[in-house]
Amino acid sequence: MRTLKVDLGSRSYPIYIGENLLAQSGLLAAHISGKQIIVISNETIAPLYMDKLLASLENLNAHKIILSDGERYKTLTTIESIFDQLLEMRCARDITIIALGGGAVGDISGFAAACYQRGVDFIQVPTTLLSQVDSSVGGKTGVNHPLGKNMIGAFYQPQCVLVDISTLHTLPSRELSAGLAEVIKYGLIAKKPFFNWLENNIDRILEFDSDAIEYAVEQSCLCKAEVVASDEHEKNGRRALLNLGHTFGHAIETGMGYGNWLHGEAVGCGMVIAAQFSAKLGWLSDKDVSKISRLVSTAKLPIQLPKELTVDKMVELMAIDKKVKDGKLHLVLLKDIGEAVLTSKFDHDLLYNTLNELHNNT
Amino acid sequence: MRTLKVDLGSRSYPIYIGENLLAQSGLLAAHISGKQIIVISNETIAPLYMDKLLASLENLNAHKIILSDGERYKTLTTIESIFDQLLEMRCARDITIIALGGGAVGDISGFAAACYQRGVDFIQVPTTLLSQVDSSVGGKTGVNHPLGKNMIGAFYQPQCVLVDISTLHTLPSRELSAGLAEVIKYGLIAKKPFFNWLENNIDRILEFDSDAIEYAVEQSCLCKAEVVASDEHEKNGRRALLNLGHTFGHAIETGMGYGNWLHGEAVGCGMVIAAQFSAKLGWLSDKDVSKISRLVSTAKLPIQLPKELTVDKMVELMAIDKKVKDGKLHLVLLKDIGEAVLTSKFDHDLLYNTLNELHNNT
Numbered sequence: 001m002r003t004l005k006v007d008l009g010s011r012s013y014p015i016y017i018g019e020n021l022l023a024q025s026g027l028l029a030a031h032i033s034g035k036q037i038i039v040i041s042n043e044t045i046a047p048l049y050m051d052k053l054l055a056s057l058e059n060l061n062a063h064k065i066i067l068s069d070g071e072r073y074k075t076l077t078t079i080e081s082i083f084d085q086l087l088e089m090r091c092a093r094d095i096t097i098i099a100l101g102g103g104a105v106g107d108i109s110g111f112a113a114a115c116y117q118r119g120v121d122f123i124q125v126p127t128t129l130l131s132q133v134d135s136s137v138g139g140k141t142g143v144n145h146p147l148g149k150n151m152i153g154a155f156y157q158p159q160c161v162l163v164d165i166s167t168l169h170t171l172p173s174r175e176l177s178a179g180l181a182e183v184i185k186y187g188l189i190a191k192k193p194f195f196n197w198l199e200n201n202i203d204r205i206l207e208f209d210s211d212a213i214e215y216a217v218e219q220s221c222l223c224k225a226e227v228v229a230s231d232e233h234e235k236n237g238r239r240a241l242l243n244l245g246h247t248f249g250h251a252i253e254t255g256m257g258y259g260n261w262l263h264g265e266a267v268g269c270g271m272v273i274a275a276q277f278s279a280k281l282g283w284l285s286d287k288d289v290s291k292i293s294r295l296v297s298t299a300k301l302p303i304q305l306p307k308e309l310t311v312d313k314m315v316e317l318m319a320i321d322k323k324v325k326d327g328k329l330h331l332v333l334l335k336d337i338g339e340a341v342l343t344s345k346f347d348h349d350l351l352y353n354t355l356n357e358l359h360n361n362t
Numbered sequence: 363m364r365t366l367k368v369d370l371g372s373r374s375y376p377i378y379i380g381e382n383l384l385a386q387s388g389l390l391a392a393h394i395s396g397k398q399i400i401v402i403s404n405e406t407i408a409p410l411y412m413d414k415l416l417a418s419l420e421n422l423n424a425h426k427i428i429l430s431d432g433e434r435y436k437t438l439t440t441i442e443s444i445f446d447q448l449l450e451m452r453c454a455r456d457i458t459i460i461a462l463g464g465g466a467v468g469d470i471s472g473f474a475a476a477c478y479q480r481g482v483d484f485i486q487v488p489t490t491l492l493s494q495v496d497s498s499v500g501g502k503t504g505v506n507h508p509l510g511k512n513m514i515g516a517f518y519q520p521q522c523v524l525v526d527i528s529t530l531h532t533l534p535s536r537e538l539s540a541g542l543a544e545v546i547k548y549g550l551i552a553k554k555p556f557f558n559w560l561e562n563n564i565d566r567i568l569e570f571d572s573d574a575i576e577y578a579v580e581q582s583c584l585c586k587a588e589v590v591a592s593d594e595h596e597k598n599g600r601r602a603l604l605n606l607g608h609t610f611g612h613a614i615e616t617g618m619g620y621g622n623w624l625h626g627e628a629v630g631c632g633m634v635i636a637a638q639f640s641a642k643l644g645w646l647s648d649k650d651v652s653k654i655s656r657l658v659s660t661a662k663l664p665i666q667l668p669k670e671l672t673v674d675k676m677v678e679l680m681a682i683d684k685k686v687k688d689g690k691l692h693l694v695l696l697k698d699i700g701e702a703v704l705t706s707k708f709d710h711d712l713l714y715n716t717l718n719e720l721h722n723n724t
Contacts, residue, residue, distance in 0.1 A: 076442055083438075087509040090682055115477075118504060118515045119595070142480060147449040153480045154516060233481070320452055 002218050006137060007229040011157040015137060015221050019210060021164040022049060022125070025056035031123060031159040034094030037062040038086065040109040041100040042069040045127055048170050053100055053125065063089060067105065071259045074104045074143045076152060082112045096121040096159070102128035102175075103135040103263065107153070110141030114156035124158045127167040129179025129213075130264050133186075133220035136161045138228040138239075148320050149250050155233055163221070165213050173206070173300070178264025180205065180299040181245070183216050185271060186223040188292065189241045192338030194219050199291070202298050241340045244332040245270030251317035255309040261302075268301030277354050278334040281346060288337055304362040311355045364580050368499060369591040373519045377499060377583050381572060383526040384411060384487070387418040393485060393521040396456030399424040400448065402471040403462040404431040407489050410532055415462055415487065425451060429467065433621045436466045436505045438514060444474045458483040458521070464490035464537075465497040465625065469515070472503030476518035486520045489529040491541025491575075492626050495548075495582035498523045500590040500601075510682050511612050517595055525583070527575050535568070535662070540626025542567065542661040543607070545578050547633060548585040550654065551603045554700030556581050561653070564660050603702045606694040607632030613679035617671040623664075630663030639716050640696040643708060650699050666724040673717045 001018035016027055037060050041050055046066050054062055065085050067073055086095075097120060099109035106124050113122035124136035142153015168176065180202070187195030197219075204212035224242070231239035249270030253261055261269075275292045278284040297303050305314075318329060328344040331351075335341055363380035378389055399422050403412055408428050416424055427447050429435055448457075459482060461471035468486050475484035486498035504515015530538065542564070549557030559581075566574035586604070593601035611632030615623055623631075637654045640646040655665050667676075680691060690706040693713075697703055 076438065076445075080438055083507060083514055084509075087507055087513060087682070115504075115514050115516060117513060118502065118517055140480065142477075145445060145449055147446075151449060151479060152445055152477050154477060155480055320449070 002214070004218070004221050004225055006157070006225045008157060008232055011139075011232075013158055013160050015161040015163060015225065017132075017163040017165065017214060017217050017221065019164070019166045019214070021162055022052045022167070023056055025058065027162060028056065028098070028123060028125075028160070029060070031121075032057075032060065032096045033121065034092075034096060035061050036091060036095045037098060038065060038089075038091060038095055039063070039098045039100050040065045040067065040082065040105060040112070042067045042105055044069040045101040045105070049100060049127060049167060053098070067108065071104050071144070071263070074108055076143055076145075078108055079112055079115070079143055082108070083116060086112075086116055091116070091120075093117045093120055096123060098123045098125060099136075100125045100127065101131075102126065103131040106131050106136050107141050107150070108143060110139075110156055110158070111143060111153050114141055114154035119156070122156065122158045124161040126161070126163060128171055129168055129176055129217070130182060131179075132163045132165070132168075132217055133179060134182040134224065136163070137221055137224045138242075139232065149254055163217060165210065165217060168213060169208060175262065175264075176206065176208075177300040178262040178268075181264035181268035181271065181296070181301055183220050184292075184295055184299065185242070185244050185267065186220045188271060188275075188334060188337055189244050189332070189340035190223055190227070190338060191219065192336070194223075195295075195337050199295055202295065206300070237342045240330070240342045241332055244334070244340050245272075245274050247318055247329075247331055248273045248314075251314045252306060252309060254317050255313050256306055261306070265302055268296045268299065269303060269305065272296055272303045273305070273355070273358060274331065274333055276358060277331075277346075277351060280350060280354050281333065284334050284336065288334075291337070305355070305359050307359075307362050311352065311359050314355060315352060364576070366580070366583050366587055368519070368587045370519060370594055373501075373594075375520055375522050377523040377525060377587065379494075379525045379527065379576060379579050379583065381526070381528045381576075383524055384414045384529070385418055387420065389524060390418065390460070390485060390487075390522070391422070393483075394419075394422065394458045395483065396454075396458055397423050398453060398457045399460060400427060400451075400453060400457055401425070401460045401462055402427045402429065402444065402467060402474070404429045404467055406431040407463040407467065411462060411489060411529060415460070429470065433466050433506070433625070436470055438505055438507075440470055441474055441477070441505060444470070445478060448474075448478055453478070453482075455479045455482055458485060460485045460487060461498075462487045462489065463493075464488065465493040468493050468498050469503050469512070470505060472501075472518055472520070473505060473515050476503055476516040481518070484518065484520045486523040488523070488525060490533055491530055491538050491579070492544060493541075494525045494527070494530075494579055495541060496544040496586065498525070499583055499586045501594070511616055525579060527572065527579060530575060531570060537624065537626075538568065538570075539662040540624040540630075543626035543630035543633065543658070543663055545582050546654075546657055546661065547604070547606050547629065548582045550633060550637075550696060550699060551606050551694070551702035552585055552589070552700060553581065554698070556585075557657075557699050561657055564657065568662070599704045602692070602704045603694055606696070606702050607634075607636050609680055609691075609693055610635045610676075613676045614668060614671060616679050617675050618668055623668070627664050630658045630661065631665060631667065634658055634665045635667070635717070635720060636693065636695055638720060639693075639708075639713060642712060642716050643695070646696050646698065650696075653699070667717070667721050669721075669724050673714065673721050676717060677714060
C-alpha cells in the first residue's frame, strides 16, 4: 500500500492506494469519529462492493443509500432525496458519509456531506480510475445544472480517500480509458517524465497490469495533491491548470447532452484541441501535438470534435464556463509537454477559426 | 459609526453599525472585487431600501433578485430558483451577492453564494434587529427542510456586514421584539452587566431610541463575534452556547408550523424554559428565573409554552435537533445570568416532567 498526504493544514488527509484495501477494516475505522455511518453508492457499484465495505465496518452502525447510476442523476433533486433519507433516519451531525463509487457518486455524496447540517464527516472510496486519480482528491463536490456542469457545489475536504485499485477489474474498458484522460493530463501539465513513462506503458495499463496502474494512480494523485495544496479554492490560478482540456471538454459534454460522451472522453478530446490551439499560437511544436494526439488515441479516447456539435454552439457553451473571469474567457494551454499556463491572452477569432478547421476535418 | 471585526484569520471581516449607512457608497464598494453584483431581497424590503442600496453602488453592474417574503420560502426550491436566475444572467465566479433583508433573506442568499460555482463573494445588509444581532454575523447560512429547521446549509463567511439601524424604523414592533430575544440571550450567556443594562433600558429600545439600539446592537455583535472567532464551525462547544433557548425554540417553531411563531418569539420562550429547567436542576435561583421571565415578557415576547403543542411532540422534535450528539440530547442551560453551559448531564424524566408542568400551567 502507498500512502500520500494532501497537505491542507487542519484539513489535511491521507490517500491510501493499493490492492484489496476495501477488506482492510482498520483503514477506514481510524477516520470515523461518530457511531453512525451512511454509505452512498449506486445501483451498479453497490452489488459489487457494498457488502465487502460494510463487512470491514463490522462494529459500526452503517446504513446505505443507493442512487441511480449515471451523470444525469447528478442533480439537486438527487441531493434533496439524500437529505430526505438522512432526516428520516434521524442522522445527527456526527455521522460519517462514505461515497462508494465513481465521480458522480463522490461529487453528489461530498456535496450532501458539505450541506447536511452545515457539514458532516465524509470519506471517499472511489471505484473508477477517473475518480481515483481526480475527483476524489481535492475537495471539489457538486452537482450539474441544465445550464452548466458542476455549477452548484462546495469545496469540502474528506477525512481520507481509500483507493482500492482492485475495483478496476470490474470497470468497463471504456471507463478505464476515460480515466486515462486525467492521468495523461497530469503528465501534460506538470510531469514530462511521467508523460514519457505513459507513452511506454499505456498498453500495460489498458491490460489491467496492477503494478502499472498503481504507479500511474500514485503519480496522478501526487500531482493532484501538490496542486490542491498550493491553491485549495482555485484562487491563484495554480489549481486552474488542472482544467487543461476541460473548458473544451465541458462544452462538448453539455452540447452532446450529459452522459453521451463520458467526461474523460470529452477531456481527452479537449486536451488535443488545447494542444492544437497552443500550436496555432506558436507555443507548442507540431511534433508534440502529434505525440499528445497519439497517446490520447492509444488510450482509446476520441481526438476529434463531434460532428453534431456546431462551433457556434460550442463557443456559446464555453462562454458560460466557470473559467470566465471579468467577462474574459480563460483557457489552460501548453507551452511544452509538462508546462501548462492559464491565459486569456489569445485572439478569439483565431480560436474560432481553429475550432472551425478542426470541426471541418472531422 | 462603530466598526467591529470578526476575527477569523484569512476569513476575517468587519461589521459596520450606524445610522443611514445604506447611503454611504464607499463602505460596500471597498469590499467588492468583481464588476457584477446581484442584490437578493424580498418583496417587502425591496420597495423600501433597494433603490437606496443600488444608488450607493452607482458605478457597478448591479442586478436584483426578489424573493417572496417569509420563513416558509427558506427552502431548497428557492435556492434552486436563484441558481436558475444566476445562470440565466450568465453570472461568473467573480460576482458579489448582497443580501438585503432579514434572517431568511440572509440565510438563503448566503447559502446560494456558498454553493454557486462552489462559492462566490457575499455581503450581508441585514434590515431586521434579529438578523443584525444574530444571523448576519458568523457565517451560518442555510435553508429549512420539512423535517427540521436549518438542516441544510453551509458555514460561509461574508466579506462584510453592514448594519444600518435606520432600517429598524420600518420594522413591525412584533419583529423588533423578536430580535430582542437574541439581544437578551447575549446578556444571559456571557454578559451579566449587559443583561442588567437591558433591564434598565429595554423600554428605550422598544421606543426606537437610536442610541440605545446602537449600543444594544454593538454589544450583541461583539459577543457574537467573540464566540464565533473562538469556534467558527461549532466544534468545541463554545459556539453552541449561542443556542440558549434554541433547542426548545426550534421544537416550538417546527411544531407550530414555520412562520406561526416568529423565531425570536420561540427563542424568547425557549430561554425562559431553559432558565426554569436550570432552576429545577438547582443551578439557578428562582429570583434569577423571575428576572429573566420579566425581561423577556417586558420585551413583549411569549414566556409560556403553546397549549396546542403536546409535550410528547415537542420532545420528539427536540430529538432530531442538531444538538443531538452520539444519540444524546445536549442543552444549553444556565449556571448564572451571564454563564451558560452546554450539557447532556441531566435527568430526561425531570426534563419531561418540567415540560409537562410548564405545559399544564399555560
